[in-house]
Amino acid sequence: MNRDSVVQDWDAASSIWEYMLIKRLQPEPATHPTRNGLNDDVREQDGEGDVAMEEAEAQERPLQENPLLMTEAPWNSPKSREKAIEIIMENWGCPAFWLSRTPVLSAFAAGKATALVIDVGGANTSVTAIHDGMVLKRSIQRSPAGGLWLSAQIRNMWENSEPRVSLTPTFLVENKTPVDALAPAQARLRHFPFPIHESFRAYEEERVLTEYKESVVEVWRGPGRYSAAGNEDFVKTQPGRVFEMPDGYNQMWREQRFKVTEGMWDENAGYAVAESDRLTKAQTIPELIRASLGAVDVDLRGNLLANVVVTGSTSLINGFNDRLNNELTMMYPGLKVKIHAAGLTSERRFGAWIGGSILASLGTFHQMWISRKEYEENGAGVVEKRCK
Template identity: 50%
Template structure:
């Protein structure tokens, strides 16, 4: 056996042979993929795709950020992270693996006899056709561990198994809930997982490695909600904040804070679509959230301390076109709606959220749905994950509010200080799970799928 090196994929025992298990973690914002046993996913690609006027679909980071004329930016998901367009979602997932991990067949001719350019005598070799069909199955050599939202129902789970077996040719498959995998990433088999992602915030109670489905709660108050709050803050500011995406700027000249931009803007024969501009504006808002936005940690709500906060040093931010400003108390306001629905900024198109959608209320509802005996243990093992959980001060605010809401039991909160580990917690948990020798008896094999059909997924993947 060859000695593994830094470029080798980690291997695990499956069916007596050494194979590399693939871990696929699809999300509303990005799709993460890599080999089990590795620390981080090797492939992270956007879940959105570009749709050209010709009907062609473009996938990948470079494609979706290219300002092509008449290209619409679409998502195969509903707003709560459930797959709506299975054909496109499957292609994006497949691309995330084949573009970075397994590679693609260079010459796919569907059995047509000819050279690399398709030239030949026109005869079809059936054996060659069958061989090419097998070759085109991108994951035919590796077991696949895939994550899913905790609230996914039977038909959606069965469809994932069908795609893996029928379209990708996976020899073995397992479907795991993201909450369970996130708990595993923190070394916990029992936890109350608060996952703050792009489109949803989810609270999942985990006991002995099993998600308690009756206790799973979700809310649309997550990263995209904070971005929308920022849009409203910018629009309602006494001096409106210009939100100009990177692709529009040709060059820029430094200007003083609050002074209009002196940038030169690109000219397009056919301007990019509104959906493309909105998608690119989200990139700027993400940069703003990462560098400026903070969570008010207390004591008390922000509204009671606003005058005091105005004395705090501001945080500067420069837009892609050079416009810049120092942001004071407004940098705290965007996050308040995650905890207090009354503090959320609203307008005709963005109605105020409900209080039961806020983080602490989700935790309360989750705990009320499970047995009283396990609530204290769950509160002692709160785990916070997700890209939007990286907002400065958010974990401290969650802990303070949980301690106030549940004064009896001891509340302990765990959150990785490593940005990558927090963003990709469910993938890392899948990487850990897929590399455990004891786990491999849990795979759904190709033979079992052929014998029992898609219904086996609910029996095997609890």
């Protein structure tokens, strides 16, 4: 799956989905009575072959008794949707299936059928207008301004700091000695008799960056932009936040912790990054919202702004909702703005899954499932006709 949340390697995707659904999201299967320790040796009993056959069939058709609802990005292609239902129906033997777009489910999780959904996730940020439970396709806007982009900003800030901040993952640190702020780290590193895969190191480095985002990074709330005259000088007078790296190096962060997020709102702010990672004005959050609302009927805008749903893990950064509210109020001074954002971390991170759980449990939804019979009669194209 690429950064646009679209599957590219279907073999890998199928294996990951199967592992997640069978190994992680289902309880352990009950032990057959012939193998629970209360019976004689199974080799001495009749029906041993039948038991093995049943177990083999269950492994081949792991979801043959369970309908499945899956989420997808709102810009997912018809070809990808058809491939997904083929895997579910042909390989897993699912009795029924449904595919729903993440903004719709996030709106349902907030109790809204009509909403402007702002999803600030790990790989990208998207803004989508939902009306009566349907995605208004012309309103879909997206940008790479997500958690990974923010991580790149933090890396750039650390590399250009004085002194330079080294990112050493926790698993490489064997022990460390406490040091004063800005003093060089005194740590002994682990040495492994085998090479560390770069993907594992990147994962561990991202864990450190995530901790920094959660404990230090903050969004400038206002008034005005962070780059406005006097605002940065004001921040320098405010209490900072200390962060200790895994190797023991620690530093007080003041205005820098606001600057790393400012590029999400103002393309001229933030730290310089590679040309490929630089945001244009159209990719900033205020412009995504402006473009999304500009693509819908003017009569709907008031209702959408009164039902702004914020979801995604990167939206949990301190001050995000306040800044968003200030930006929307400045952009649309004559309209009422109301933001709905779940308070619990898990609810904000997994809004689409929670909405999917709510939708699938509704009694009225049972008639919506794409059944196996319907799939066999109409083929994979039925998903594009039914799952709007």
